Amino acid sequence: MPQLIGEYDCKIDAKGRMRMPTQLLKQLGGDTAHQFVLNRGFEKCLMIYPEANWDKITKEIDNLNVYDPKQRQFIRYFYRGASKVATDGSERILFPKRLMAYAGLTKEVVLFAYNDRIEVWDKEAYDNMLDEEPEDFSALAQEVMAKKDKEEIVEVNVKTMPGGGASWTSDQ
16 A cells, blocks of 8 residues: 555535545556545544555454453444445545534545545644644654663662572662
8 A cells, every 4th residue: 555645625515525636546546436434533534544444454443352341432433434435437535424524524625645544624624733733843753753762771689698599679
């Protein structure tokens, strides 16, 4: 699967259809209809997963323990609203009304493609999110991406015991 990238301004018509950007479809390859799974995002956006990527992600989720209440709740929320969609002859996809309402999608939307997925944002919500960019992006990058240079050191106290044995204790 190619690495998806780009921001695309799009419009949703009165029937809830959106034409997928040609440049984005080229990244996906192929000349036939493209198959996707559309789902809720973690914030108030939608996620478009190419079908092969969805299958990979759901394998991990399907390994969660349905007998654990937190994991079961996550499974429910993750799959809630998931819908298979495909491009039509005009390279459009149809958004289910319930998902459009969840993300507050209106006529103007922004597609934000990265890695193996595409976020769908209402244009105004996307612009507002970008306005909240941290003042010091460098500090955020360091916090998220920097590796620890030093391994954690554990101090051990060794005491010699009568008869030549030793005991140890850790300060942790």
